[in-house]
Amino acid sequence: MSQLRLIVEHLWFFRVRSLLMLLTVVLAFATFGVLGALRYSLDSGDSSVSERRLIVAHEAGLMQTLPIAYLKRIAALPGVESVSHATWQGEYYREARDMLMTFAVDPASWLAGHPDMEITPEVRTAFLANRRAIVVARALAAKYGWHTGQQIPLRSIFYDAPKGDPAWTYILAGTFVSKDAGGGRNYAITHYDYLNENRQIWRDTVGTFVVTPRADASAAVLAQKIDALFAQSAAPTSTTTDRAFHAEFFTQFGDIVRMIKIVIGVTFVSLILVVSSGMALSTRQRSCDIGVLRVLGYSPARVYALIGGQAALLVAGGAAAGLLIASGFNHLVTASLPQILPDITMPLPVVLEAVVITAVLTLATALLPTLIALRVRPVAAFAIEQA
Secondary structure, X not given: OOHHHHHHHHHHHOHHHHHHHHHHHHXXXXXXXXXXXXHHHHOOOOHHHHOOOEEEEEOOOOOOOEEOOHHHHHHOOOOXXXXXXXXXXXXXXXXXXXXXXXXXXXXXXXXXXXXXEEOOHHHHHHHHHOOOEEEEEHHHHHHHOOOOOOEEEEEXXXXXXXXXXXXXXXXXXXXXXXXXXXXXXXXXXXXXXXHHHHOOOOOOEEOEEEEEEOOOOOHHHHHHHHHHHOOOOOOOEEEEEHHHHHHHHHHOOOOHHHHXXXXXXXXXXXXXXXXXHHHHHHHHHOHHHHHHHHHOOOOHHHHHHHHHHHHXXXXXXXXXXXXHHHHHHHHHHHHHOOOOOOEOOOOHHHHHHHHHHHHHHHHHHHHHHHHHHHOOOHHHHHHHHHO
16 A cells, blocks of 8 residues: 555545644634735735835925925935825715825836836826826726726815816826836826816825935935934925835834734644644554554654654645635735725745645644654554454
8 A cells, every 4th residue: 555545545544633633724824824925915025126226205204395396405315216205185086985096296207117017108108198097007997997088087185176176187198007016006196287287285295205215225225314404494394215114104004014923823823733643642543553564664754754744734735725715815804995905815935835834733733743654663553453
């Protein structure tokens, strides 16, 4: 009888217990898949762009604005390749619960400073040519059924619509997707000039500046220079990387990433205890079979391979099923809530983490049952069976 068949026969002999252990593994890895993908997204995924791009905000927080005149002074600093800016408009579609992340930007400099945005030349041209144009993430357009050329009415919690209009009405120039491995943020961009000319408050100010350092410049050093430049002004600045900026933003809701890691850790520790104890009980109940194998010449290594194979089959099978369920769940949730969640289903780094965790769990859950199996003496095993 082959080793694989022995493994399957053992699991099938205790099929109810094996099924319960498998479901435990599936649930644990489904939890890991959902929370792991969210954690990776909150960490901003791939840092190749987000750790170089700088965000300049008011030192007092995002609810304070900065003078647009700062742009030229920042652009004049050594090491700066380009400067853009973004102003959150606080806009929503139809109802306040459909709040969108809509930013008024300088179109040309924004697109130049965001190579992670995949946008077609046709959409780029249409956006640059029309001051009332808007470009939205593809997931947002899909959710609301928007199509190119359509008029999109948005209302703002900050700014009254232009005189005579019930809402800020934009023309959809097209959509974009993000190449960010951490999941593209679903937002929209409009023309800053259109907003600035028609709003009644905070004219000639922006929410944040977005600075792209030159390739040979240090982002950290440049951030210090920017803050030093405005340290004594009426609107001092706080400059961080794009990655750190998003991390600080989510920190206001609590240390979400840390909480996710704790939940995942507790989940897998519980999994080890459940699966290991279940397999240990099965091993004790089949001590006679193990004794026969020892009489037939099974070495300790082959016994470990037998027990480890059972653990591997349970953990690997459960991990694959759990990640598949998590991927489907993530897709459904992000597709239904693109205005809140980024486009992310199951990043490759999270899958690779799951592979490593699977290997560690296999070794950990097989340890105790193997020690029990190796302590079984053939004669004692037969005596137990006869009793």
